Amino acid sequence: MTPRAPLAPGPLTARRPHRPLLVATAAMTALAVFCLCAMAFDGRILLHESVWLKPLKFAFAFTLYTGTLAWLLSFPHRGQRLTWWMGTMFAATAVLDVGFIVLQAARGTFSHFNDQTDSVNHIGQLVFMTGVPGLFLANLVIAVTLSWQRVTDAPTSRAIRAGLGIAVVGMGLGYLMGFTGKQQTTDAYGHPVDLAAGHTVIHGQPLVRDGGPGLPVTHWSTVGGDLRIPHFVGLHGIQALIVAAFVLGWLAPRVPWLRTERTRARLIGVLALAYAGLVGVLAWQALRGQPVTAPDAATLTALGILLAVTAAGVALVYRFATATPAFAPTAVSAVVPPHASVPPMSR
Numbered sequence: 001m002t003p004r005a006p007l008a009p010g011p012l013t014a015r016r017p018h019r020p021l022l023v024a025t026a027a028m029t030a031l032a033v034f035c036l037c038a039m040a041f042d043g044r045i046l047l048h049e050s051v052w053l054k055p056l057k058f059a060f061a062f063t064l065y066t067g068t069l070a071w072l073l074s075f076p077h078r079g080q081r082l083t084w085w086m087g088t089m090f091a092a093t094a095v096l097d098v099g100f101i102v103l104q105a106a107r108g109t110f111s112h113f114n115d116q117t118d119s120v121n122h123i124g125q126l127v128f129m130t131g132v133p134g135l136f137l138a139n140l141v142i143a144v145t146l147s148w149q150r151v152t153d154a155p156t157s158r159a160i161r162a163g164l165g166i167a168v169v170g171m172g173l174g175y176l177m178g179f180t181g182k183q184q185t186t187d188a189y190g191h192p193v194d195l196a197a198g199h200t201v202i203h204g205q206p207l208v209r210d211g212g213p214g215l216p217v218t219h220w221s222t223v224g225g226d227l228r229i230p231h232f233v234g235l236h237g238i239q240a241l242i243v244a245a246f247v248l249g250w251l252a253p254r255v256p257w258l259r260t261e262r263t264r265a266r267l268i269g270v271l272a273l274a275y276a277g278l279v280g281v282l283a284w285q286a287l288r289g290q291p292v293t294a295p296d297a298a299t300l301t302a303l304g305i306l307l308a309v310t311a312a313g314v315a316l317v318y319r320f321a322t323a324t325p326a327f328a329p330t331a332v333s334a335v336v337p338p339h340a341s342v343p344p345m346s347r
Contacts, residue, residue, distance in 0.1 A: 018084065021070035024091035025063055031102065032059035044108050044188040047211025049219050051105045051188055057218070058098050061235065065167075066091060068239055069142070072160060075151040083142050090138040097131040100124040108188030113178070115194040136171050143168050155264035159245040162272035163238025166279060170234020173283055177227050181205050201225035201289040215293070222293045225286035234279040237272075244271050263321040270313035277306045 035056035044051045073080075073087050104111035104124065112128070114121050143164035150157040183195040184207045200209040202224035212223045220226045248264040258264055281302045282292070290296060295303070 015074040015076065018070045018073045018087050020088040020091040021066045021073065024094055025067040025070060027095060028059045028063040028066060028098065031098065032056055032063060035059060046108070046110065046188055047185060047208075049211065051108055053219065054111065055098065055102045055105050058101055061232070062094050062098060064236060064239055066094060068242070072146075072151070073142070077146060077151045078149055079145045083145050086138040086141045086145075090135060090142075093131045093134040093138070096127060097135070100127050109191075110187065110193060110195060113183075113196040113198065115196050132174075136168070139164070139171060140168050153249075154261040155245040155248060155268050156242065158265045158268045158272070159241035160238065162268070162276075163241040166237035166241075166272070166276055167235050169276070170231055170237065170279065173227065173234055173279075174231045176283075176287070177231075180209070180227070183208055183210065185211070199226055199228045201227065201286060203289045220292060222291045224291060225289045226292065227283070227286045229292055230279050230283035230286060233282055237275050237279065240275060241268060241272055244268060257318060257321040260321070263317060266317045266320070267314065270310060270317060273313070274306060274310040277309075278303075281306065 035052045038052040039050045039056070042050070042052060046054075069087055069090060073083050077083070101111040103120070104114070107120070109116070109121070111124065114125065143161075146164065147161050151160065177199045178197045180197045180199070180201055183198050185193055185195060187193050195210075198210040200212070200221045200223075202209045209224060210221075212221055214221050214226075218228075220229055245264070245268055248258055248267060252258045252264065258267075281299065284302070285292065285295065285299050290299065
């Protein structure tokens with residue numbers, strides 16, 4: 001069967017950059033550099049980590065995500081006006097939300113779940129209450145709009161659709177942090193602060209759950225379940241799957257059974273299901289108060305089943321690919337020229 005051509009809105013074929021998202025990406029990149037410098041000179045601490053670590057992590061995450069959306073929305077597709085406005089809303093909201101995180105870091109206090117009654121924090125929490133749902137809604141609308149159309153080659157299109165869906169789930173998992181219970185701690189100056197919730201799940205609900213021993217750089221908890229892990233992994237599933245599609249495209253001229261787009265698209269489908277399963281296991285593990293570094297028998301069993309199902313899926317795709325009459329390793333280049341398998345980004 002001849003592969004379906006990518007959808008395009010009428011005569012429009014040129015790719016157009018999404019400038020608001022590109023501006024947001026540049027701003028987040030600059031912020032990441034600033035935070036790295038600030039960490040070297042500002043010794044203030046919140047929950048045993050630099051006040052600038054949280055803005056740094058958010059800047060890094062949004063650099064990846066806004067950059068990915070800017071690249072994605074540059075492809076011709078139906079509903080471009082709608083997705084342009086949703087991308088613009090995402091960019092503006094991201095800058096506003098991260099701006100408040102930076103402001104609170106400069107003030108030496110918490111941005112998320114902060115129950116302090118001062119006017120700056122009160123306004124900031126209102127920003128979060130409107131901004132976070134705005135990010136979720138914009139991403140959801142973009143995901144739904146693109147879910148029924150193909151904007152580039154089949155493997156990359158499948159990676160985009162599946163990745164956006166997983167990202168929506170990853171964003172949604174962030175809301176679970178709001179149900180972890182209150183905490184009592186202090187700001188960078190030793191003043192008491194009440195937090196409405198946190199990101200760490202620990203049995204017994206101690207007064208302070210966040211800020212304990214954690215992994216290097218990320219500081220993900222090693223003493224309890226950390227909901228930031230499935231949130232982060234889910235949010236960046238789209239980048240992982242797009243990279244997988246590019247890698248498969250690069251391997252296609254070298255590995256005969258990967259030459260057809262249909263085979264690579266099927267592999268991306270298997271990887272997408274595996275990635276979604278991993279997000280689910282990580283969320284389940286965190287909600288049970290289990291550190292990611294200390295999986296129990298149930299978690300290891302779930303991961304083993306996920307790995308076995310993934311391997312079976314890959315094997316099934318390989319069997320279908322090599323069983324087709326057109327598959328002939330010695331003459332496959334005559335069926336699919338190598339240049340046809342080059343990822344769209346390099347065209």
